Amino acid sequence: MAAHDTGAADWSHARREDAMALRSNPTLRQRRLGTELRRMREQAGFGGSQLARALGVNPAQITQMETGKTGISVERLRTIAAVCMCVNEDLITALAEIITGREKPGWWETYRGRLSTDFLEVAELEEQARTLSTYTITFIPGLLQTSAYATAVFSQTYPPIPQHEVDLRAEFRIERQHIVHSGGTPYTAFIHEAALRMEFSGPKVRAEQLNALLTRSETPGISVRVLPFNVTGLPSPVDNFTYASGAIPDLDAVQTDSHFGNRIIDAPAHVARFRAILAQMDSSALSETDTRDFIRFVKKEIENKHD
Structure with missing residues (x-):
């Protein structure tokens, strides 16, 4: 896939994420994903606005992701990890499993x-x-x-x-x-x-x-x-x-x-x-x-x- 196609695909995922309704009551698992995203950002020394600029999104969306009020795609997770210079592949893989493991309600x-x-x-x-x-x-x-x-x-x-x-x-x-x-x-x-x-x-x-x-x-x-x-x-x-x-x-x-x-x-x-x-x-x-x-x-x- 060409470079511009990859960017378009990531933008498409971002648009789908943006369109998702905010969760009023995130589950424990969803909040933990958000917490780990926040830790990833903080360990890179970034503020929410800095990460938002790097991703091309509104700063409010960073807050929503980090509080579990909105979901993200695995592609967006890996983009965030790359921007935040996270090389803990075990953690990234485990977080990806949280994202893809959308199970029926407990x-x-x-x-x-x-x-x-x-x-x-x-x-x-x-x-x-x-x-x-x-x-x-x-x-x-x-x-x-x-x-x-x-x-x-x-x-x-x-x-x-x-x-x-x-x-x-x-x-x-x-x-x-x-x-x-x-x-x-x-x-x-x-x-x-x-x-x-x-x-x-x-x-x-x-x-x-x-x-x-x-x-x-x-x-x-x-x-x-x-x-x-x-x-x-x-x-x-x-x-x-x-x-x-x-x-x-x-x-x-x-x-x-x-x-x-x-x-x-x-x-x-x-x-x-x-x-x-x-x-x-x-x-x-x-x-x-x-x-x-x-x-x-x-x-x-x-x-x-x-x-």
């Missing part, structure tokens, strides 16, 4: 308007991950909870929420579990001893939850590791968190969970910190076999206490 979309966006984005993050690792200090990980235990946890929310909301949240949490129970996404759960002993419910529900945890710990693709109280020197974060591995390490993300809501973190320095914390946990936690013995011990304590 199952969580059926809950839009009934649950907050925080809940939906957790499910979307989990669905897109290549591997998942969680750390919980206050409760059994959501991906391993029984329905009765999940209901008990949501019933402890303060201020209290209506029963129908409790039931809806518990239902959603159980539906999220298919991603790891199917064995399609390798999952490691680091659980602090405090989470095993926290009394959200009565002894029967707690014992059933620990039984379910033991069963799931032997499911292919699921690894459960306990961090006992006597582990020292662990750089533990304040919040429960989920580490979601992307197609490449550059696209890894972390979701933190607290009473103030969910937060999804993708800044490289912060993600690297959580990656280091996971490595420390891996070396400090009980083995899978010792973890099962420990869970049985806690379960026996509960049964003896309430006999």
Whole structure:
């Protein structure tokens, strides 16, 4: 293809992109693409207006692309990468897969308007991950909870929420579990001893939850590791968190969970910190076999206490 034909083709793609309606509610995946485009531009030392001039577009379009409010073609992605002198071909390829992977709406979309966006984005993050690792200090990980235990946890929310909301949240949490129970996404759960002993419910529900945890710990693709109280020197974060591995390490993300809501973190320095914390946990936690013995011990304590 002649040089002027290539330019015409890129201009044609640009015109199609410009004509696209702005998204009012970009998905997590679309926003991450925009974030990586912004990082690409900033690492080249360009402002939005500079990149707009180089691409021959309006500066507002740069903002729209970087906030995920409008899509771009793979051709435009590669043009931006070239202008920004990005030579990370693995990253460019992974971003191109985000662009071309226009899949049907995720199952969580059926809950839009009934649950907050925080809940939906957790499910979307989990669905897109290549591997998942969680750390919980206050409760059994959501991906391993029984329905009765999940209901008990949501019933402890303060201020209290209506029963129908409790039931809806518990239902959603159980539906999220298919991603790891199917064995399609390798999952490691680091659980602090405090989470095993926290009394959200009565002894029967707690014992059933620990039984379910033991069963799931032997499911292919699921690894459960306990961090006992006597582990020292662990750089533990304040919040429960989920580490979601992307197609490449550059696209890894972390979701933190607290009473103030969910937060999804993708800044490289912060993600690297959580990656280091996971490595420390891996070396400090009980083995899978010792973890099962420990869970049985806690379960026996509960049964003896309430006999």
